[in-house]
Amino acid sequence: MSLTAFFLLSFAAAAQGFNCGPLPELAHGNIDYPSGIETDAKAVLTCKTGFNLVGGPNEIMCGDQGWLSRLPVCEAVTCSPPADVVNGGFSPQREVYKFQDAVFFSCKKGFTLSGHELVTCSEQGTFSPAPPTCVLVECEDPVIPNAEFVGGSRPPHEYLATVEYRCKAGFTMTGSSSLKCGMNNRWSPEIPKCSSSGHGLVGGVVGGLVSIAVLVVQFFWM
Incomplete structure (x- = not known):
């Protein structure tokens, strides 16, 4: 091979860029290569719902000798335990709850659950819907005259x-x-x-008719 041909091949390889190859599989996530896998291209990393990217950026560039950052991981979203419920409780009780873990609430005897009985750990790291409360419900005896x-x-x-x-x-x-x-x-x-019901009105009408009848009798009597 001539020296000229060697330089031409080297220049073509340099122009084409280094091929970084695909990254390892991202558990609970996806990797996209919108501009390929050669020099200056980038890999875009996303996690599935309920998981967060931890330990690295969400974009990794391809350099002249390979990918320029370590592959991060997708960790499950977690929720802290709900606050204690006055006059009630919840189960199961754990130190940490993972995404979509469910918690059931109940109240002591005589108290009523105000809200949802079941809540779940959401992708935001909080329980949804909001945890309920236990309230004392008591209506007074109705007072209805008559x-x-x-x-x-x-x-x-x-x-x-x-x-x-x-x-x-x-x-x-x-x-x-x-x-x-x-x-x-x-x-x-x-x-x-x-x-x-209007019986008083009827009585008034009857009384009026009696009065008229008395007046008529008195008129003819005179």
Whole structure:
């Protein structure tokens, strides 16, 4: 081979660049080569949902002698334990929870869970939805003038307790006869009312007619 041919081949190889070859497989992640695997090209690293890139950059350049950075790793996202629940608890209890690990909440007797019973470790490293609380729910005994108790819960009225009332004779109910105790310690729907059915009006009309009849008798008597 002539000296000229040697230099031409060397120049062509230099112009083509060094071939770094593919990087090792990235567990729980992906490696893309948008501009190839030769000098000045870059490899783009991404982790799957629930994993974070640790130990290196998310882009690695190909140099004249190979890739210029060590391959990082994809580590699972972790969540710290939820805060203690007053008048309740959760399980399982661990020092660290991994991505998509589930935690179940419960309350002591007499308390009601306000929120979601199950939460999971999210890709942001926090539990989602937000952990619940344990609340004491107790609705006061309904006071409905001119009404009488039909059936249902007796005090103390806890969460989802139901009661039913009806109006006494001569009164008409406005609203629902059945009520349910809600998380806000209030009855739902609103407590009904018992109003006069109008017998007083009828009596007034009858009384007026009697008065007119008396006047007519008196007129003809005179």
